[in-house]
Amino acid sequence: MKGMVTLVGAGPGDPGLLTVKGREALERAQVVVYDRLVSPAILALMPEGAEQINVGKEASHHPVPQEQINQILLDKALEGKRVVRLKGGDPFLFGRGGEELELLVQHGIPFEEVPGITSAIAVPAYGGIPVTHRDFTSSRHIITGHARAGKALDIDFEALVRTGGTLVFLMGVTSLPELCAGLLSAGMDPDTPAAIVERGTTPAQRRISGTVSTLTALAAEHRVESPAISIFGPVCALAESFDWFDALPLKGRRVVVTRPRERSGTLAGRLRALGADVFEYPCIRTQPIWPCPEMERAVDGMDAYEYLAFTSPAGVEALWAMLERQGRDVRALGSVKLAAIGPGTDRALRAHGLRADYIPEVYDAAHLGAGLAERAGGRVLLLRAEIASQDLTAALERGGIPYDDIPCYATVYESAHAGALRAMAQAGELDLVTFTSASTVKGFVSSVGELDFSSLTGVCIGAQTAAEAAKHGIPTVVAEEATIGAMINCIIKEVQSHGTH
């Protein structure tokens, strides 16, 4: 059986600029063949078992020759695989997408092409430059600044200047002096606004603005490197007022998210939307304890309890995993009242059609315990982590409330990213690290080892987490309440109070 090849444009860098259709293709892929410019966050979308083939330059310093890439696509398709060929920007714009299809056509391999958002439009846009504007220009031209091997640049500068349109050059960092000189000698007004945008749409984006006469010197002074796009035309002047991306509060700030993978999504996504350079390095993982006879017995005797309390979404999931295994559903819980430590845990309940009867005002174990002690007359069932805070049980004991504290999941340190994290820590490249529980702190320290952490800031969800961080010499700031929103506000405040790093 023949497989098929889907050519997918990954967009210019910001993982949010992958199309919906591109993401769907990636999620179904069995083999993914990708380039240097594709963002790690996009690569993370491919299924775990998928074969990944990097044909970009960075790994080997030599790109895999085009004929070999074409052959890989053909071979994998002939093996019957669903192959995704992932390319930066749009596959057909200076992407050699056409060349990759030729061999497939010759062999009758089915294929499709999913266009991508091209850097030629998106990078200027993130630099605050609309590529056309009715008051200034009515056309835009995309030109390669790269000559074919052994040949001189072959650009008709006179024709380009005559259009009066916005000129966008890709692959033109090395040739920038020639490009500017060519435009000037073809009669472009020396004061024409110009800009070069490096690593556009990513947290590392830099825009350098000048005119066609000054851009070469400015780019050299700022050591602009590839990938970058240069833009010439009056629209470049609009960047001063339309510069929305550089103005984002967390633009370019490195933030490490240490939450377990299944819960890192919202925090990471919201930080990225604020311009942060987010590294998702989960330091812990939760694992339901199974078999768990204690939990089974407790659920069988649910009538004995007045309250069932959860201190994290992982507890809710562990209970559900058990019910599923037993072929039971929510009715097994009868009419027991539910308590959740905070809104995240309540959301996990809501996902199963339930809602918490009680959430404490302050989202921590001590307040949950104190609140339950006030409310409950009867027995309380706690479904929690193997190693859990004593504050909750101490509060219940003080209130004279009988309880059963049953461990239903274990927290395991995750080591998948230990090497990368340690390298960043040792190089002093860790800036802001988010900790959403004391165990993420422990997982982090067990990953990187006991180092001098005095130059990083641990952004902690609450006092207990901060106390754990302080034990390891991590300077901390603490969110006003234990929610992701409050953590994000805390990061913004921290960044604003210390200015640029």
Ligand code: SAH
């Ligand atoms: N098919 C791609 C272009 C491939 S050519 C697209 O549609 O975007 C590679 C060139 O694209 C680079 O040399 C650079 O000029 C430009 N480029 C790609 N991504 C870029 C980015 N994030 N920032 C600036 N330039 C980028």
